[in-house]
Amino acid sequence: xxxxxxxxxxxxxxxxxxxxxxxxxxxxxxxxxxxxxxxxxxxxxxxxxxxxxxxxxxxxxxxxxxxxxxxxxxxxxxxxxxxxxxxxxxxxxxxxxxxxxxxxxxxxxxxxxxxxxxxxxxxxxxxxxxxxxxxxxxxxxxxxxxxxxxxxxxxxx
Amino acid sequence: xxxxxxxxxxxxxxxxxxxxxxxxxxxxxxxxxxxxxxxxxxxxxxxxxxxxxxxxxxxxxxxxxxxxxxxxxxxxxxxxxxxxxxxxxxxxxxxxxxxxxxxxxxxxxxxxxxxxxxxxxxxxxxxxxxxxxxxxxxxxxxxxxxxxxxxxxxxxxxxxxxxxxxxxxxxxxxxxxxxxxxxxxxxxxxxxxxxxxxxxxxxxxxxxxxxxxxxxxxxxxxxxxxxxxxxxxxxxxxxxxxxxxxxxxxxxxxxxxxxxxxxxxxxxxxxxxxxxxxxxxxxxxxxxxxxxxxxxxxxxxxxxxxxxxxxxxxxxxxxxxxxxxxxxxxxxxxxxxxxxxxxxxxxxxxxxxxxxxxxxxxxxxxxxxxxxxxxxxxxxxxxxxxxxxxxxxxxxxxxxxxxxxxxxxxxxxxxxxxxxxxxxxxxxxxxxxxxxxxxxxxxxxxxxxxxxxxxxxxxxxxxxxxxxxxxxxxxxxxxxxxxxxxxxxxxxxxxxxxxxxxxxxxxxxxxxxxxxxxxxxx
Numbered sequence: 001x002x003x004x005x006x007x008x009x010x011x012x013x014x015x016x017x018x019x020x021x022x023x024x025x026x027x028x029x030x031x032x033x034x035x036x037x038x039x040x041x042x043x044x045x046x047x048x049x050x051x052x053x054x055x056x057x058x059x060x061x062x063x064x065x066x067x068x069x070x071x072x073x074x075x076x077x078x079x080x081x082x083x084x085x086x087x088x089x090x091x092x093x094x095x096x097x098x099x100x101x102x103x104x105x106x107x108x109x110x111x112x113x114x115x116x117x118x119x120x121x122x123x124x125x126x127x128x129x130x131x132x133x134x135x136x137x138x139x140x141x142x143x144x145x146x147x148x149x150x151x152x153x154x155x156x157x
Numbered sequence: 158x159x160x161x162x163x164x165x166x167x168x169x170x171x172x173x174x175x176x177x178x179x180x181x182x183x184x185x186x187x188x189x190x191x192x193x194x195x196x197x198x199x200x201x202x203x204x205x206x207x208x209x210x211x212x213x214x215x216x217x218x219x220x221x222x223x224x225x226x227x228x229x230x231x232x233x234x235x236x237x238x239x240x241x242x243x244x245x246x247x248x249x250x251x252x253x254x255x256x257x258x259x260x261x262x263x264x265x266x267x268x269x270x271x272x273x274x275x276x277x278x279x280x281x282x283x284x285x286x287x288x289x290x291x292x293x294x295x296x297x298x299x300x301x302x303x304x305x306x307x308x309x310x311x312x313x314x315x316x317x318x319x320x321x322x323x324x325x326x327x328x329x330x331x332x333x334x335x336x337x338x339x340x341x342x343x344x345x346x347x348x349x350x351x352x353x354x355x356x357x358x359x360x361x362x363x364x365x366x367x368x369x370x371x372x373x374x375x376x377x378x379x380x381x382x383x384x385x386x387x388x389x390x391x392x393x394x395x396x397x398x399x400x401x402x403x404x405x406x407x408x409x410x411x412x413x414x415x416x417x418x419x420x421x422x423x424x425x426x427x428x429x430x431x432x433x434x435x436x437x438x439x440x441x442x443x444x445x446x447x448x449x450x451x452x453x454x455x456x457x458x459x460x461x462x463x464x465x466x467x468x469x470x471x472x473x474x475x476x477x478x479x480x481x482x483x484x485x486x487x488x489x490x491x492x493x494x495x496x497x498x499x500x501x502x503x504x505x506x507x508x509x510x511x512x513x514x515x516x517x518x519x520x521x522x523x524x525x526x527x528x529x530x531x532x533x534x535x536x537x538x539x540x541x542x543x544x545x546x547x548x549x550x551x552x553x554x555x556x557x558x559x560x561x562x563x564x565x566x567x568x569x570x571x572x573x574x575x576x577x578x579x580x581x582x583x584x585x586x587x588x589x590x591x592x593x594x595x596x597x598x599x600x601x602x603x604x605x606x607x608x609x610x611x612x613x614x615x616x617x618x619x620x621x622x623x624x625x626x627x628x629x630x631x632x633x634x635x636x637x638x639x640x641x642x643x644x645x646x647x648x649x650x651x652x653x654x655x656x657x658x659x660x661x662x663x664x665x666x667x668x669x670x671x672x673x674x675x676x677x678x679x
Contacts, residue, residue, distance in 0.1 A: 050479055057459070120447050120450035140458060
């Protein structure tokens with residue numbers, strides 16, 4: 001009775017778990033080792049593993065993923081990995097998304113990191129943007145819309 | 158309500174009437190005493206006057222007797238008619254004077270006797286001596302009369318005079334005694350009167366103080382209390398020891414204040430409950446919509462991916478599995494939510510059947526034992542049936558929820574044990590796992606709706622409603638549910654339901670039906 005099955009399949013076929021204690025883990029595609037240098041790092045912060053998997057699946061190839069299941073781990077990983085983009089849920093245990101966002105925006109080295117807020121609360125869009133979010137996607141979201149927003153933030157169009 | 162106050166002592170009106178009567182009696186007694194004293198003094202005065210009359214009367218009488226004797230003797234010496242006239246005048250006045258003296262002392266037996274002796278003696282003197290001597294002197298010879306008066310007459314008259322003297326002496330002693338007793342009586346009556354007056358005055362003062370203390374003051378306090386009560390101070394209370402109607406007043410006042418206070422507290426509580434209910438309701442709506450969005454996001458997202466992109470069959474299957482699990486989570490959430498609504502609105506209807514909970518436990522153990530290959534499910538039941546009265550489907554739901562939690566919250570696998578036993582009055586079911594346990598800080602809240610602790614973060618799905626609904630179900634069966642848990646060492650949930658055995662002795666039987674199910678068995 002596994003609640004979090006390893007995600008098989010082409011998109012994340014050779015997933016490597018770099019760290020998994022306390023719910024933080026980093027995964028990267030090993031399919032293209034040569035591209036590892038060019039891979040963008042995406043930090044996914046959500047307390048629901050199923051939704052983290054959905055984000056990974058939506059973005060398909062070419063990313064290194066780091067995952068955090070609460071606000072404290074999210075900030076730790078952000079400082080440690082300095083990701084290219086942060087996907088942030090607002091309802092995070094231990095430290096809320098908006099506070100994590102404020103922490104990121106006041107951190108010297110993270111100040112310019114693009115943050116995409118994903119939330120079930122459309123009415124928090126304004127608050128999130130004011131707090132320094134670069135984009136806001138409402139849950140439930142369309143995978144393609146998420147992917148487009150991501151690419152836009154990374155200037156990959 | 159009135160009967161309650163009737164237990165209080167004599168009424169105020171009665172007390173006041175009684176006190177006034179006491180004062181009136183005292184005053185009457187004082188006046189009676191004074192009147193008695195006055196009449197005693199007056200009687201003494203009257204007696205004194207009568208004594209004087211008696212003395213005067215005896216003196217006059219004695220003079221008359223002496224006049225009679227002198228007249229008789231002078232006549233017998235001289236034979237002159239002048240002396241005879243003097244004798245006759247005195248002689249004729251005597252009988253009336255004698256009877257008057259007897260009248261004067263008629264009320265005094267000792268003196269009366271003396272007076273009677275005296276008058277008898279005088280009469281004897283007149284009839285036996287004076288009259289025969291006079292007749293003899295007139296008819297026979299003056300000289301013979303002279304000789305008689307000189308001897309017999311002198312002896313008799315001396316005797317009479319001695320009696321007079323004794324009579325007056327006795328009268329004097331009597332008069333003095335009377336005066337002394339009259340003075341004593343008057344003194345006593347005066348003392349009694351003064352004492353009565355002082356007592357009345359004291360009593361009136363005491364009664365006045367009593368009125369002031371027991372009526373005026375409580376009434377003033379009641380008035381002040383009523384003002385406070387009107388101002389909203391419902392905590393005000395009066396002293397209840399006042400007598401009679403004032404006591405009733407203060408007790409009624411206190412009861413009113415207490416009722417007002419109770420009513421206000423109740424209203425405040427009701428208000429707080431209503432506000433809390435409102436808050437919970439809006440929180441519930443928020444939480445439910447959020448809880449619905451998460452599985453919905455999974456269903457929608459993965460469905461969109463499956464529709465638009467090509468995946469290898471293995472990945473496809475995995476994603477479809479996620480969609481299925483999330484869809485199920487949605488329907489479970491809706492079921493739980495509806496249960497919660499039903500319970501909150503009091504529409505939660507329970508079937509009432511006598512069921513053997515052991516059978517139910519066996520079924521559930523079989524069902525859940527087959528669900529996980531990592532867990533070993535152990536069942537420990539007594540041989541005797543465990544009858545309870547209740548709704549089999551709802552109890553099944555509770556047991557299922559506890560077993561599902563036990564499996565869910567021990568992701569590393571291990572033993573899940575399900576045991577039941579009965580004692581005298583109830584059936585006790587226990588579900589124990591070797592899982593992650595519940596952190597101490599969260600133990601107080603695990604029956605709270607939508608509370609899932611850190612479990613969401615650890616990737617364990619759930620609605621946060623299962624335990625809340627389970628508790629409602631168990632409690633509406635008249636039972637209790639609880640748990641013990643240590644973080645990292647597992648959790649043990651227990652529930653107690655009232656037993657439904659009619660045959661009395663339903664103690665646990667020796668010999669257990671122990672079975673094990675393993676996931677692999679399927």
